[in-house]
Amino acid sequence: MQTLRFATVAALALLAAAADAAPADTTILIDQAAALAGGVTPNDTTGFPVTLSKPGHYKLAGNLTVPAGLSAILVAADDVTIDLNGFTVASPSQCAVGTGSDLGAKVVCQNGEGYGIGMQGNRAGSTSYSRLTVRNGHVRGFGTGIAGQLQLSDVTVKLCSTGISASEGSLLGRVSVADSTLGISAYGSIVETATLSVVETGIRTYGSLLARVAIRFAATGVAQVTGKSASGLRNTLINAKLPTSGNPVLFD
Amino acid sequence: MNTFHALIALAAATALQAAAATPADTTVLIDQATANAAGFPLKLNQPGQYKLMSNLVVPAGKNAIQVLSSDVTLDLNGFTIQSDGVCAGAISGVSAVVSCSGGGAYGVYIQSPTDGTLALRNGHLRGFQYCAAGSMQASDLTLSHCMTGITAAEGSLLERVRILNSGTGIVANGASVRAALLWTVGTGIQTYGGLIDGVTVHGASLGIEHPYGLGGVRLRGSVINAAVPTSGLGMTGYSLCNGATC
Numbered sequence: 001m002q003t004l005r006f007a008t009v010a011a012l013a014l015l016a017a018a019a020d021a022a023p024a025d026t027t028i029l030i031d032q033a034a035a036l037a038g039g040v041t042p043n044d045t046t047g048f049p050v051t052l053s054k055p056g057h058y059k060l061a062g063n064l065t066v067p068a069g070l071s072a073i074l075v076a077a078d079d080v081t082i083d084l085n086g087f088t089v090a091s092p093s094q095c096a097v098g099t100g101s102d103l104g105a106k107v108v109c110q111n112g113e114g115y116g117i118g119m120q121g122n123r124a125g126s127t128s129y130s131r132l133t134v135r136n137g138h139v140r141g142f143g144t145g146i147a148g149q150l151q152l153s154d155v156t157v158k159l160c161s162t163g164i165s166a167s168e169g170s171l172l173g174r175v176s177v178a179d180s181t182l183g184i185s186a187y188g189s190i191v192e193t194a195t196l197s198v199v200e201t202g203i204r205t206y207g208s209l210l211a212r213v214a215i216r217f218a219a220t221g222v223a224q225v226t227g228k229s230a231s232g233l234r235n236t237l238i239n240a241k242l243p244t245s246g247n248p249v250l251f252d
Numbered sequence: 253m254n255t256f257h258a259l260i261a262l263a264a265a266t267a268l269q270a271a272a273a274t275p276a277d278t279t280v281l282i283d284q285a286t287a288n289a290a291g292f293p294l295k296l297n298q299p300g301q302y303k304l305m306s307n308l309v310v311p312a313g314k315n316a317i318q319v320l321s322s323d324v325t326l327d328l329n330g331f332t333i334q335s336d337g338v339c340a341g342a343i344s345g346v347s348a349v350v351s352c353s354g355g356g357a358y359g360v361y362i363q364s365p366t367d368g369t370l371a372l373r374n375g376h377l378r379g380f381q382y383c384a385a386g387s388m389q390a391s392d393l394t395l396s397h398c399m400t401g402i403t404a405a406e407g408s409l410l411e412r413v414r415i416l417n418s419g420t421g422i423v424a425n426g427a428s429v430r431a432a433l434l435w436t437v438g439t440g441i442q443t444y445g446g447l448i449d450g451v452t453v454h455g456a457s458l459g460i461e462h463p464y465g466l467g468g469v470r471l472r473g474s475v476i477n478a479a480v481p482t483s484g485l486g487m488t489g490y491s492l493c494n495g496a497t498c
Contacts, residue, residue, distance in 0.1 A: 022281065023281040023282060023283035023285065023286050023305040023306070024283060024285075024305060024306070025281075025283075025305045025306075026283065026305060026306040026307070026331075027305075027329075027330070055307060055332055055334075055376075056306070056307055056330075056331060056332070057329060057330035057331050078378075079307075079332040079334075079376045079378060079394070079396075081330030081331070081375070081376070083330060130396070130416065131376060131394050131396060131416065133330065133376075133394060149416075151392070151394055151412075151414060153392065153412070168343075168435055168454055168455070169414060169416045169433065169435035169436070169454070170414075170433070171412060171414045171431070171433040173412055173431065188435055188452070188454030188455065188477070189433065189452065189454075190431060190433045190450070190451075190452045192412075192431050192450065207346075207452070207454050207475065207477050208452060208454075208475060209450060209451070209452045209473070209474060209475040211431075211450050211473065229346060229454070229475075229477045229494065229495060230475075230492060230495040231475065231492075232473070232474075232475045232491070232492040234450070234473045249492050249495075251473050251490050251491075251492075252473075252490065
């Protein structure tokens with residue numbers, strides 16, 4: 001039996017050594033408790049918003065429920081990736097959502113100015129952090145759902161004053177926005193494979209490519225910003241009271 | 253001893269059963285500590301899957317990761333591989349002036365065409381002279397502050413990549429580039445014999461360049477906002493250059 005004990009201890013020691021040698025996953029997990037406790041990164045105070053001040057990979061480990069009017073996550077670093085991991089970032093929404101027989105829509109939201117996920121400095125326009133990646137989950141009930149210089153994939157946004165606000169240099173793919181006043185603003189960007197439903201304005205844009213986009217129920221489908229570089233529409237289906245304004249170019 | 257042997261046999265049988273039921277994940281994990289221990293550049297010389305578990309900050313002047321085998325997949329896992337290069341870029345109208353300095357020579361690279369093929373995905377590269385280079389399938393990447401973002405050898409496929417604040421975005425010869433976003437770059441894409449499909453260039457001195465008169469370029473369904481939207485011959489397909497048909 002002593003030999004058996006020695007063998008067991010030796011095996012455990014080997015396992016421990018292997019665990020020590022294995023690279024540690026530095027992905028930072030965020031759930032409701034971590035958000036309320038603060039300290040997710042330096043300068044992150046207790047409660048919302050969660051401030052991400054270090055580049056790296058962050059991952060939700062549960063839904064986040066945010067008091068009305070506050071932001072959920074503010075990013076204050078370049079090169080941040082947030083994996084929503086299938087979870088939802090939500091705040092109580094105050095949106096009145098209606099559609100008309102003319103394929104139009106009227107959506108009035110009084111959600112305040114909070115961001116679901118935003119980049120700190122955007123509002124003042126002074127400090128602009130860059131290159132935020134968000135994927136794989138849901139955002140609901142904010143003034144702006146997701147904002148910044150973005151790479152988005154597999155994301156749904158609902159019940160926001162502005163669903164997605166993408167600054168120049170953004171790439172949005174496989175996204176949907178519903179029941180919001182403005183679906184997407186995208187400047188100098190790509191919006192590829194997107195659906196927008198029940199929005200007053202589907203996509204406000206300049207200098208962008210919009211491809212494989214479907215819009216259903218909107219007062220205006222695609223609004224080209226006047227005086228700016230044109231946007232191109234490709235493989236789009238727009239069912240709206242006014243399909244386009246400001247003459248974006250239809251490729252096909 | 254009989255009891256001891258029986259216990260060992262039972263343990264071995266259990267282990268074999270467990271091994272049969274749950275195949276071991278042979279993904280090789282990489283973090284800053286293992287990279288520092290191995291030294292830069294890391295050399296991936298076996299086929300298989302490699303995955304970052306942290307950002308990698310590469311010492312000045314060093315290359316990051318060299319691929320020396322075929323059939324390597326490198327998942328950046330949302331992290332960043334970073335050197336110290338910086339590109340100063342400014343947009344004026346639809347044009348951009350970009351000046352790059354510093355940085356290690358290569359981020360993730362295959363030095364010789366015979367060395368291998370690479371699937372590179374899901375993360376960020378920043379601050380190298382050549383951020384990614386070789387025969388590759390690249391997807392879901394953000395590259396910035398690169399003298400050249402991606403140098404893609406013939407047969408490469410690039411999808412959902414964005415290259416920001418860089419000297420040249422993509423050099424792709426005999427390659428397919430789809431859903432690529434280039435912003436504040438000197439030259440967006442330099443290519444021959446390639447398909448450029450669903451691309452946006454916003455802010456560039458030169459959007460799409462076909463430099464050598466080799467193999468035609470199919471430019472399709474793209475938006476090019478640049479001082480000179482396209483140069484060279486052989487580009488076909490409906491695209492938008494500074495608000496007009498190319």
